[in-house]
Amino acid sequence: MKAAAPTLAEFRATVRDWCRDHVPPDWRRAQTGVPDDEFVRFQKEWFRTLRGPGFAVPHWPKEWGGGMPVAQQVVLYQELAAHDAPRLVLPFVSIHHAASTLLAAGTDAQRERHLPAILDGEIWCQGFSEPGAGSDMAALTTSARKDGDTYVVNGQKLWASGAMHADRCLLLARTDPGAPQRRGISYFLMDMRTPGIEVRPIRQATGESHFCEIFLDDVILPATDLVGPENEGWRVAQETLGAERGMTMLELAERLGNGGFRWLVELCARPGPLGTTPLDDPLVADRLAQFEIELTGLRALCAEFVADDRPGPADASIVKLYYSELLQRMTDFGTEIAGLSAHTQLRKPSSSGWESGAWVLDFIGSWEWTIPGGTSEIQRTIIGERGLGLPYEPRGNR
Structure with a gap:
């Protein structure tokens, strides 16, 4: 008899136990200021660790090592974020952009050649x-x-x-x-x-x-x-860009809503020279409340997007725009609250995301998300034209 699939509560407990046993407790210190070869070694080792229980590429089809139900993927990324697990920075393009392109537009020979190689660390x-x-x-x-x-x-x-x-x-x-x-x-x-x-x-x-x-x-x-x-490369490229604007947002939203927000609250609760905290200021408390509301919306939006078998033509752009500009506002606010001392923190963990708590570096890095994969202006154009049905902008000979 086939064993019953675990409930979401059982799966969450399994992931929590795994995280307690496998997330390196001192990885942030160990990955700060390291040379490139040490960063590469750590990233490949962490990828192999995640691959063991099927946590490295849960969004891939089952025949290629994935097949995890979307509801479980949400739980997985929630728990990885809650346990402050390192990000897969180095294999990011491999497991998202390359894989989505190969699965959507590659030949059988291309998939059979490259997908196993990616799982082996390519x-x-x-x-x-x-x-x-x-x-x-x-x-x-x-x-x-x-x-x-x-x-x-x-x-x-x-x-x-x-x-x-x-x-x-x-x-x-x-x-x-x-x-x-x-x-x-x-x-x-x-x-x-x-x-x-x-x-x-x-x-x-x-x-x-x-x-x-x-x-x-x-x-x-x-x-x-x-x-x-x-x-026909333009059409194929849309599969690649769709991965950047869509599925990857689920993990990033959970990290921003978990560690990123937690560090922002801790920063605002830290006493200053006069014994008061930024959180004593009603305007600061109001900003934190607003961020929490926006993060709740972002996480729900991402979960709904990945669960939808037929997302709308502008849905991926909505998610990407929402995340990137919220990330920028939060890291900007963290930089403002942290003050001049934040400008002396010139290193961050190599395997962290855009919400490491090194506020100035995080804010500078946040601009990466409002530019690549289509700027915020381009995302708004896509949302207006494809999502809202507004008239198309003139594009010349395209």
């Missing part, structure tokens, strides 16, 4: 943005010229997170320069060890070098690395 980055084509992704100029059974790629990519550690890259390149912008782009799975690729880390305001430039000089890609039909 790291991916994303090569979409360019110096002249950031939010306007359709304006990209990196070219891929067909040459027999290969494509010869030339160009430059920008803001490629973690590219210095990546084994593969989700690459967009123009294969038909004469076609309208969105109709002449193709999508490739590029091996980062291919000759002609140069990766240069970009030093950020925080002192980190999370983003990179990728220079492509006569890089030869086999035609088997093409995803979807030639010149």
Whole structure:
């Protein structure tokens, strides 16, 4: 007889017990100020630890190591956030963007080759943005010229997170320069060890070098690395961006609503030099109450979004916009309350999220979420046009 599935309460108890036994108790200290190789080692080890009980890729189909019901995924991310578990920072693109692209548009051979490799630790980055084509992704100029059974790629990519550690890259390149912008782009799975690729880390305001430039000089890609039909890469890219604006928000919302809010409350309850606390100010208490209301709405919105089999055309943009701007307001408020002393905290744990409690660094980092994957302005345009049915903006020859 087949065993009955655990209730949500039983599953929550299982996850709690697992977290108590497996979340490294001192990981924040151990991951602060570490060199890149130690960060990479820790991230890969933590991924293997999560993979054991099926917690690494619960959103994947069952045949590929996932299949967890959505209600259980919500519980899982709630408990990981409540127990302050490290984030999967390094495999983020691999398990979300690359996987969603392969599952939606890849061939059987591509899925069979790359999904097991991701589960074994293969790291991916994303090569979409360019110096002249950031939010306007359709304006990209990196070219891929067909040459027999290969494509010869030339160009430059920008803001490629973690590219210095990546084994593969989700690459967009123009294969038909004469076609309208969105109709002449193709999508490739590029091996980062291919000759002609140069990766240069970009030093950020925080002192980190999370983003990179990728220079492509006569890089030869086999035609088997093409995803979807030639010149249909724009459509395939929407699957990638949908992962960034959708499913990943569930985990991020739980982390912001749990640790992020808890640290903000603790900061406001900390006595100052005169013995009073910021929380004694009714305006501060009012702001915290407002944040709690917004966080409750965000978490409910994310849970509803991932549970919906047929989300609306603008739902993912609503979630992304809501999260990114709430994150920015909360970290801005934390920076204001923390005062000048926060400006001396120049390091944060490498495996944390955007709500580490290092307020100035968190606020600077929060701008990442209002720009990549479509700026807040672009999200509002999508919501207006696709969600509310407002007239479309003129787009020229696209």
